[in-house]
Amino acid sequence: MLISTKFMTLERFIRQQEEKFPQATGEFTNVLFALTLAAKLVWREVSKAGLVNILGTTEQINVSGDILKKLDLFADETIRRTMFYTGHLCAMASEESNGLIEMPTKYNSGKYVLIYDPLDGSSNIDANITIGTIFSIFKRVTSFGQGNLDDCLQPGYKQVAAGYIIYGTSTMFVYTTGQGVHGFTLDPSVGEFLLSNENIKIPPKGKFYSINEGNYNLWDPKFQKYINYLKEIDKQSGRPYSLRYIGTMVGDIHRTLLYGGIFMYPADKKNPNGKLRLMYECNPMSYIVEQAGGRAINGEKRILEIQPDSLHQQTPIFIGSTEEVTLCEKFLKEEN
Numbered sequence: 001m002l003i004s005t006k007f008m009t010l011e012r013f014i015r016q017q018e019e020k021f022p023q024a025t026g027e028f029t030n031v032l033f034a035l036t037l038a039a040k041l042v043w044r045e046v047s048k049a050g051l052v053n054i055l056g057t058t059e060q061i062n063v064s065g066d067i068l069k070k071l072d073l074f075a076d077e078t079i080r081r082t083m084f085y086t087g088h089l090c091a092m093a094s095e096e097s098n099g100l101i102e103m104p105t106k107y108n109s110g111k112y113v114l115i116y117d118p119l120d121g122s123s124n125i126d127a128n129i130t131i132g133t134i135f136s137i138f139k140r141v142t143s144f145g146q147g148n149l150d151d152c153l154q155p156g157y158k159q160v161a162a163g164y165i166i167y168g169t170s171t172m173f174v175y176t177t178g179q180g181v182h183g184f185t186l187d188p189s190v191g192e193f194l195l196s197n198e199n200i201k202i203p204p205k206g207k208f209y210s211i212n213e214g215n216y217n218l219w220d221p222k223f224q225k226y227i228n229y230l231k232e233i234d235k236q237s238g239r240p241y242s243l244r245y246i247g248t249m250v251g252d253i254h255r256t257l258l259y260g261g262i263f264m265y266p267a268d269k270k271n272p273n274g275k276l277r278l279m280y281e282c283n284p285m286s287y288i289v290e291q292a293g294g295r296a297i298n299g300e301k302r303i304l305e306i307q308p309d310s311l312h313q314q315t316p317i318f319i320g321s322t323e324e325v326t327l328c329e330k331f332l333k334e335e336n
């Protein structure tokens, strides 16, 4: 029978993926369903951010007397509340919280762990520039009851799903469960994410590099040499590359995924361990990029192989098209 994919909703797609695993209990599917709801709730607020006065301080009062929240705190709370009651999670951690999120007792003994960055690119919120939500899901390692830090601090290759929601010219939900990367675009008129980019593959090469080049003087000379190389004029090797930098990791990596190239946040004199967070940002984005056929390293090894020791740990990251990351790696290892 021919199955139509014309109106393949995200929920239908998730369900069809689940059917490939006869042993599936539906718990994982329900976690993903809850995430799609959280995404729509956050999108609703993000899309009216310019209309209602919810930007700025956390404690503004709106016309109806409600206390208004900053958008990133709103997103954090929305995701937390939506995910609390699935009953399928045992632990949650958010970039906005210091330690593990305290979960309601009746609902904290599920099989899965959710780690998320509620609103990435927070410095762009007030300027109507692309922002995003990132999530990462692990299976618990402890056997029962409430989850703990051991359940969270697993290397990225153990993720069972990862994804992001990008609030840009349109809103997209992009995710992987280890069977390729799939993108869904929100049709706001019906409130559904519809399949728009099935099985995304990152081009093996790309002419864009993406980095905060203002930090140039804080970088290691080997890395400076690599960036200088990208800017040299040499028609044959396609140089100079073009620079693109939004300052929202989700947006910069989404572009890299579709057009090819490399996104980097290296270590520097100010941030000796890099700036971006392994658990909330680098692991999920690396899982997605690898699933799309790209690479993600910290300069020495795969991001996904780093054994985390704390929730908020940072790491340098070089991520994108395979050939671009490999070229960067050569400079970092001074093989050039």
Ligand code: AHM
Pocket: 095, 117, 119, 120, 121, 122, 123, 212, 247, 248, 249, 250, 275
């Ligand atoms: P955030 O989670 O507080 O928004 O910070 C992370 C962001 C990334 O999205 C982005 O890639 C990076 O910080 C930009 O940093 P910089 O302003 O140093 O270039």
Ligand code: MG
Pocket: 095, 117, 119, 120, 121, 281
């Ligand atoms: Mg972030």
